Amino acid sequence: MSGGARVVALSGGIGGAKLALGLYRALPPDALTVVCNTGDDFVHLGLHVSPDVDTVLYTLAAIANRAQGWGREGETWSFMQALERLGGETWFRLGDGDLAVHVERTRRLAAGESLSAVTETLRRALGVRATVLPMCDTPLPTIVHTADGRLPFQEYFVKLRCTPAVTGFEYRGAADAVPAPGVTHALVDAGLEAVVICPSNPFISVDPILAVPGMRNALAACAGPVIAVSPVIGGRAVKGPTGKMMGELGLEVSAAAVATHYGDLLDGFVVDPADAALADALDVPCLVTPTLMRDDADKVALAEAVLAFARGLD
Ligand code: FO1
Numbered sequence: 001m002s003g004g005a006r007v008v009a010l011s012g013g014i015g016g017a018k019l020a021l022g023l024y025r026a027l028p029p030d031a032l033t034v035v036c037n038t039g040d041d042f043v044h045l046g047l048h049v050s051p052d053v054d055t056v057l058y059t060l061a062a063i064a065n066r067a068q069g070w071g072r073e074g075e076t077w078s079f080m081q082a083l084e085r086l087g088g089e090t091w092f093r094l095g096d097g098d099l100a101v102h103v104e105r106t107r108r109l110a111a112g113e114s115l116s117a118v119t120e121t122l123r124r125a126l127g128v129r130a131t132v133l134p135m136c137d138t139p140l141p142t143i144v145h146t147a148d149g150r151l152p153f154q155e156y157f158v159k160l161r162c163t164p165a166v167t168g169f170e171y172r173g174a175a176d177a178v179p180a181p182g183v184t185h186a187l188v189d190a191g192l193e194a195v196v197i198c199p200s201n202p203f204i205s206v207d208p209i210l211a212v213p214g215m216r217n218a219l220a221a222c223a224g225p226v227i228a229v230s231p232v233i234g235g236r237a238v239k240g241p242t243g244k245m246m247g248e249l250g251l252e253v254s255a256a257a258v259a260t261h262y263g264d265l266l267d268g269f270v271v272d273p274a275d276a277a278l279a280d281a282l283d284v285p286c287l288v289t290p291t292l293m294r295d296d297a298d299k300v301a302l303a304e305a306v307l308a309f310a311r312g313l314d
Pocket of ligand 1: 012013014040049050051052054055069070071091092093094098154157158
């Protein structure tokens, strides 16, 4: 992509952060804005935890625990061990370095700073040159509707390991939310070359971002094409509960069903060669390219392919 190109990525945690890293490496470092899902955010042990924001920050700062998908590499667990000895709540594991981030975020929020401002401080401290933004500054927690009742997201995801059958989702507080200031700024940019919807879970990572009033209109009106990368390859989700959820919601577990889910929002869709046959059947322009990101070279190769595809759609 030519110098001065600017790209916005919409991302959840693990899978999204992988492509965000590819884009960060493929573009000039200050050309990327990552808008992160905050539907996973919750207050735990009195601390404001922002999992997807932190996963993106740690990944771009090259300090993420890649095997685990969340938290930091080389983390120590003294706090968790001490808490366990006290009989405290240990179902959601906070490493010592990660804990410092939650303590500092909580302190700054309590002092009146916005989540965007706190995220900006963390970004600078971690030496990340891309812009990293929460989708909005007010709470917008995802509530998972299941056969066992309505569950706060982390209770469903971590405590119950996604076991209850999903019947729907609620993005609580969406009506009162507005996009974080930097989000609107990035999307109205006349030089915006693409919006990339990362291969994150459509229901619990991307839809919460799209639920922020004004987001869908901003995406429809933005200067660059909106391109989604499928999180489903060959009828299986790469990681996490996407496939299980699609099945429980009565959807086909396929890249095509993901494209249908995003509908008119898309100007382009990216599928793996395993789904080349599906690509022909879709009525949105498709790029067929390897989408499984095993290492950093895969991430950069996918990012470069998506950026070249975006250029061709202009
Ligand atoms: N995911 C888990 O499966 N178990 C955990 O104990 C856990 C702790 C945790 C701590 C900080 C953080 O930022 C993320 C953490 N996650 C954990 C991941 C979190 O549940 C994310 O919301 C999901 O990965 C979805 O993106």
